[in-house]
Amino acid sequence: MxxxxxxxxxxxxxxxxxxxxxxxxxxxxxxxxxxxxxxxxxxxxxxxxxxxxxxxxxxxxxxxxxxxxxxxxxxxxxxxxxxxxxxxxxxxxxxxxxxxxxxxxxxxxxxxxxxxxxxxxxxxxxxxxxxxxxxxxxxxxxxxxxxxxxxxxxxxxxxxxxxxxxxxxxxxxxxxxxxxxxxxxxxxxxxxxxxxxxxxxxxxxxxxxxxxxxxxxxxxxxxxxxxxxxxxxxxxxxxxxxxxxxxxxxxxxxxxxxxxxxxQLPPGLELLLADVDAGSHTPTLVSKVLTWRKNNPIEANELWGQLGNMNNNVEQHLRNLSKASETNPEEYKQAIKQFSELKASKWYTVENKTSIMEEFIQLVDDFSQVRTFLQKMSQLSDVPIEPTEQTKLLDACMNMEGVILAGVPGAGGYDAIYCIVLSKKAKETVRNVWSSWKEMSVGPLLAQADNKGxxxxxxxxxxxxxxxxx
The missing domain is CATH 3.30.230.10 (Ribosomal Protein S5; domain 2)
Known part of the structure; x- marks a missing residue:
């Protein structure tokens, strides 16, 4: 050879x-x-x-x-x-x-x-x-x-x-x-x-x-x-x-x-992936959603516009945080440290919040809106984009200290979920949630975010x- x-x-x-x-x-x-x-x-x-x-x-x-x-x-x-x-x-x-x-x-x-x-x-x-x-x-x-x-x-x-x-x-x-x-x-x-x-x-x-x-x-x-x-x-x-x-x-x-x-994901944010043993056929989900959109153009296009705006907001928050990590690294590290020890739902209670902390809070709020719109799309199209079982699992992940985002990737369904966490402890906590979950079989993947094509x-x-x- x-x-x-x-x-x-x-x-x-x-x-x-x-x-x-x-x-x-x-x-x-x-x-x-x-x-x-x-x-x-x-x-x-x-x-x-x-x-x-x-x-x-x-x-x-x-x-x-x-x-x-x-x-x-x-x-x-x-x-x-x-x-x-x-x-x-x-x-x-x-x-x-x-x-x-x-x-x-x-x-x-x-x-x-x-x-x-x-x-x-x-x-x-x-x-x-x-x-x-x-x-x-x-x-x-x-x-x-x-x-x-x-x-x-x-x-x-x-x-x-x-x-x-x-x-x-x-x-x-x-x-x-x-x-x-x-x-x-x-x-x-x-x-x-x-x-x-x-x-x-x-x-x-x-x-x-x-x-x-x-x-x-x-x-x-x-x-x-x-x-x-x-x-x-x-x-x-x-x-x-x-x-x-x-x-x-x-x-x-x-x-x-x-x-x-x-x-790039901002520094200190780590992607976790889980395989959910239920399975969805992505082309089928997509076909049904597109059929619903075609048959209900006014309702669908309004929802797509709202979801699109929120998606843009999430991206902008992530870009702003990346920039903040460079221009004000100590304040950024302090925000990560403080928020990694709290549930995201409690971040707003922190006194004397910095602008970086406010950016983190807005990211969580806007991503929550993304999930709300996807749930609405699920209901209107009768397609399990974020099914009830996945909602329960994602909410349980978000209820852990140091978890900033939890969602269904791509077309959603029952295949997988992802979480973004702020600390090693949060990573272990989330994986414990997965391993103890009873309604579906949830297993971790080893893959992390990587920028190389x-x-x-x-x-x-x-x-x-x-x-x-x-």
């Missing part, structure tokens, strides 16, 4: 902007996570020229896919091997990314490729794994599992945790192909990689989605405004002309209008990755 490339891409949490982010009028606040997907590409002389072997060793069966890619009469010929199982995301990534690379460079590769794709454990529920080892569902137990452990499931039956596995996989594979075959500079070509990843992810799903999950996988934390679906409408078909495709996806000739504004790394820098490589 020679010439090995490793590229990783993060999962995501959509803190604010669920449903609204589908509309260009509104924005979403998306946070990248430390949970990442890794694509490793190795060049080999082992197989015939143009052969591509892809494998995902965390799955039990049919997680190996075989393709061929050759150039004939100056055209890319790409096909799945007849005896290979099918994977829409992998096949779409390879087919269109190789087409773009060939159109841009006039060449492909002279050998064969072995591609290995794995995701951090947090992308998949580890409940069955823990039970098989007689371990409780705690942070300590999760940390004891080997990296990239077997899911004991197939791709079709695995229980995902909602961190955006398909977007992270797609983005890491697209970026790895660019790096491996063109020696791409990820910083220089980030926009092109974003556009290609968005396209192949939409094509594989059969529709143009909001794109925030792919955007997070490329850029990490940011405020996201979606691209117009019209950007891709002319190339969402199997007979797309390769030159037309390149024109649509190229940052210069394409008409991409998405907006990415960098964002796609990244080229070495095999040696990732614990446990080397064991999968030949």
């Amino acid at each position: 020679t010439n090995t490339t490793v590229v990783s891409a993060p999962g995501k949490v959509l803190m604010t902007g669920g449903y609204l982010v589908l509309d260009q009028t509104y924005r979403g606040l998306v946070v990248g996570t430390t949970a990442r997907f890794y694509t490793v590409i190795q060049s080999t002389k082992k197989d015939e020229r143009g052969s591509i072997q892809v494998r995902s060793p965390q799955f039990d069966t049919n997680a190996n896919w075989s393709y061929t890619a050759t150039i004939q009469d100056e055209k890319l010929q790409f096909s799945s091997r007849p005896d290979s199982s099918q994977n829409k995301f992998v096949e779409t990534c390879l087919r269109f990314t190789l087409e773009i690379i060939y159109q841009r460079t006039g060449k492909l590769f002279d050998d064969s490729l072995l591609i290995t794709i794995v995701g951090d454990n947090d992308f998949y529920s580890q409940r069955a794994q823990l039970e098989s080892k007689n371990l409780s569902n705690t942070v300590e137990s999760l940390a004891s599992l080997e990296p990239f452990c077997s899911t004991h499931a197939t791709l079709g039956t695995v229980h995902k945790t909602g961190l955006g596995s398909s977007a992270a996989l797609t983005t890491s594979l697209v970026a790895a192909l660019f790096v491996h075959l063109t020696d791409s500079d990820l910083d220089q070509d980030r926009t092109l990689i974003h556009n290609v990843a968005q396209y192949v992810h939409c094509f594989a799903q059969g529709k143009v989605g909001s794109g925030f999950d792919v955007s997070a996988a490329v850029y990490g934390n940011h405020r996201y405004t979606r691209f117009s679906p019209d950007v891709l409408s002319s190339v969402m078909n199997d007979q797309v002309d390769s030159k037309e495709l390149l024109k649509a996806l190229d940052p210069v000739t394409g008409s991409w209008d998405n907006i990415v504004v960098p964002f 796609i990244a080229k790394i070495s095999v040696e820098s990732v614990n446990g990755l080397g064991r999968f490589l030949l």
Whole structure:
């Protein structure tokens, strides 16, 4: 084996902007996570020229896919091997990314490729794994599992945790192909990689989605405004002309209008994530909400406007706090220290509050309004965005000292929750609430907030990755 490339891409949490982010009028606040997907590409002389072997060793069966890619009469010929199982995301990534690379460079590769794709454990529920080892569902137990452990499931039956596995996989594979075959500079070509990843992810799903999950996988934390679906409408078909495709996806000739504004959680605020063992089908939730909005435009648009304004307020409070931590660090640290020892509902009782403390209080109040509007949307649309069971759990978290925010990410439902806390003690308290919760099974995830998007790394820098490589 020679010439090995490793590229990783993060999962995501959509803190604010669920449903609204589908509309260009509104924005979403998306946070990248430390949970990442890794694509490793190795060049080999082992197989015939143009052969591509892809494998995902965390799955039990049919997680190996075989393709061929050759150039004939100056055209890319790409096909799945007849005896290979099918994977829409992998096949779409390879087919269109190789087409773009060939159109841009006039060449492909002279050998064969072995591609290995794995995701951090947090992308998949580890409940069955823990039970098989007689371990409780705690942070300590999760940390004891080997990296990239077997899911004991197939791709079709695995229980995902909602961190955006398909977007992270797609983005890491697209970026790895660019790096491996063109020696791409990820910083220089980030926009092109974003556009290609968005396209192949939409094509594989059969529709143009909001794109925030792919955007997070490329850029990490940011405020996201979606691209117009019209950007891709002319190339969402199997007979797309390769030159037309390149024109649509190229940052210069394409008409991409998405907006990415960098964002960071303020210092001292730590993101906690939990997997809720109930499950929701996000496309179904979204479809029902959009149907309600279409049938009740006046009522829906008024609510969306109110929710959009509150989402903007939450973002502005977070940005103001980040700025305050730089301009007045001692006062900021004092506010964190004082509020970490109180329930957020009691913060207003503190005497001689500073302007930074007032900013924290406003953040809590406005985020509470966000939740109120999401609950109202749940009722009006008859869609469980923040179901009663989740409301009880979130309220219990907010009733702990040092908890500043607790919400359902993205489209909501029964899949997951997130909390933002101000201290190590608050983190432990929240996790105790989860472990003792009776109405639903709530388990922690290890992932934290992380600002890194796609990244080229070495095999040696990732614990446990080397064991999968030949």
